[in-house]
Amino acid sequence: MSAIRFDNVLLRFPSMARAAVDHVSCEVESGNLVVILGPSGCGKTTLLKMVNRLYEPTAGTIYLGDTDIRQLPKTRLRQQIGYVIQQSGLFPHMTVAQNIAVVPRLLGWANPRIQARIDELLDLVALPPGEYRDRYPAQLSGGQQQRVGLARALAGDPQVMLMDEPFGAIDAITRATLQDEILRLQRQLKKTILFVSHDVEEALxxxxxxxxxxxxxxxxxxxxxxxxxxxxxxxxxxxxxADDMVRQLSLLRVSTAMTRLPDGYALNGHNGHPTIAREDSLRDALSLILRTGAPKLTVLEDGSPVGTLTLEHIRDSASVGARG
Structure with missing residues (x-):
């Protein structure tokens, strides 16, 4: 099922010679994380901002599920969508708990439910509530602020999240850690996420x-x-x-090249094969195959077998790109 659908969407600003978004049509499936990638000025952030009606299209239609978003009042639409921006966007005069509570309060939740949600989300983004609830944004590192920004975006339990270069202003080490957090949360929560990035490695x-x-x-x-x-x-x-094969293997997840097990298929244990997680890189998989001499790896998700991976799969994934 499509969570977001763009149908021939056009946006032309009066001061621009060409359209900022030029007849875009595509569908974002429910539960997918889709990265919008491209050079500066290509229209990626503009496309994102049309989903929560910060910009209105000149022509075309955007659907949330089966609903034309123009049929929804802007406030109601935005309450259904989590929004994370580059600088976290936290209110400096509010504590962490107060920042996270903004949308639940707008939704009219009872206070006990709000307080429980704050603690739940802080635990989810690995910021212990007892330590961080009453801090102000200025008392947090950049990475911690982005975690709180993510918690705030999740507070109303939206099915759709918009993330506009959320890690763009953060150092490389913290950025990698936050990317790991996004992957972990996405495996757990299965949100539909549109994620704007100019970073190719982040997108891959x-x-x-x-x-x-x-x-x-x-x-x-x-x-x-x-x-x-x-x-x-x-x-x-x-x-x-696309010519850099070693880089490909480092960036591609095992899940992109594995053979998925048929639904209902049960392995006898792991059939004696070494195991690897579906989110690990193909470079990790290659290293494991070469180290063990195994003909095949069993791919796990949450501890359960979901696929198999062979040296041939890995070789194909690298050699196809090299052939161009």
Whole structure:
């Protein structure tokens, strides 16, 4: 089921010679994390901001589920959508708890429910409530502020999240940690996420699918694996560095190349094969195969087998991109 659908969406600002978003049509499936990627000025943030009606399209329609978003009052629409921006956007005069409580209060939740939700979310983003509830944003590091911003966006339990370069102003080490947190939360919560990024490695690491834009148009909308191994044109090829095989293996998740087990299929234990998590990299998988000499790996999700991976799978994922 599509959670978000863009139907021939156009946005033209009066001062611009070309459209900021130029007849975009695509669907974002429920529970997917889709990264919108492209160079500065390509329209990625503009496209994102149309989903919560910060910008209104000149033409075309955006659907949330089966509903044209223009049929919803803006306030009601935005209460259904979590929004995370680059600088966290926390209210400086409010405590962490008060920041997280903003949307639940607007939704009219009872105070005991709000307080329980605050504690639940702080635990979820690995900020112990007893230590962080009463702090102010100025008393937090940049990474901690972004965790609180994420908790606030999740507070009303929205099914859709919009994230506009949320880690763009954070150092590389903290950024990698927060990316790990997003992957962990997404496995747990299964939200539908539109995530704007200009960072190719971030997009390849996080995205179930990647939407690449140039000059307001979609150039390719596909899985990270297909974008690296089957770039649609020279622009995409150069943008993602499709010739760099070692980099491909480091960035692609095992899940992109594995053979999925049929529904209802049960392995006898792990059939004696070494195991690897579906979110680990293909480089990790290659290292494990070479170290153990195993012909096949069993891929796990939450401790249960979901697929298998062979050296041939890994070789194919690297060699296809090299052939271009």
């Amino acid at each position: 690491r996080l995205g179930d699918r990647i939407l690449i834009m140039k000059a307001g148009q979609i150039v390719q909308y596909d899985t990270p694996f297909n974008i690296l191994t089957k770039p649609t044109n020279e622009f995409v090829h150069d943008l993602v560095g």
